[in-house]
Amino acid sequence: MKKIIAISALLLGGALVPAGYAWSQAAIATPAAQLIETRQAGQDVVYGLISDMKAAVAAKADVKGFADGAGALSRWFHNFPSLFPAGTETGHNTKVLAAAFSDAAGFAKAAEEASAAAGKLAEIAKTGDQAAFAVQFQALGQACGACHRTYKERN
Ligand code: HEC
DSSP, X not given: OHHHHHHHHHHHHHHHHHHHHHHHHHHSOOHHHHHHHHHHHHHHHHHHHHHHHHHHHHHTXXXXXXXXXXXXXXXXXXXXXXXXXXXXXXXXXXXXXXHHHHXXXXXXXXXXXXXXXXXXXXXXXXXXXXXXXXXXXXXXXXXXXXXXXXXXXXX
C-alpha cells in the first residue's frame, strides 16, 4: 500500500513538473549573470581572506590556521577560468577585459600561477614558518596584480 502511494505521488509530481519547470526558468537569472556574480562574489571572499592573511603577517601572528584557506585559494584559481565562458564578456557589471577571452591561454596561465603560489603558501602555512609565509604571501599578491593588470578593468 505504501509503495502504491509513493508511486502515485511520484507520478503526480511528474505531471506537475512541466508547469513548475517553466516557472522556475522564468524566475532565475540567466546563466551569464550567475557566472559573473559567482566569480565576483568569489573574488570578494578571496579578498577577505587575503586581508586576514595580511593582518596576520603584519602582526607576526600564527599562520598555521591559513593552511586550509590557502589550499582553497589554490583550488579556486585552478578552476577560475571555467567561470569565464563565451557569453560572459560583457554585461552584469563585469570588470573583465576582452583580453581574457582573446588571450584565453594567457588568462589561464595567470590563474595557474596564482593557484601555484597559493598552493605553496598552504604548504608553508602547515609548517608555521612565519617568515617564509610572509615572503610567499608577497608572491601570491604579485600573481593577483599580474592578472588584474592585463585582464581586469581598473576600479
Ligand atoms: C587569473 C586572473 C586573476 C587572478 C589571478 C586574480 N584575479 Fe581578481 N579578478 C579577476 C577578474 C577578471 C575580475 C573581474 C571579474 C568580473 O567582474 O567579472 C576580478 C575581480 C576581483 C575583485 C572584485 C570583485 C567584485 O566584486 O567586483 C577582487 C576584490 C579581486 N579580484 C581580488 C583578487 C585577489 C585578492 C587576488 C589574488 C589573491 C586576485 N583577485 C587574483 C582576475 C583575477
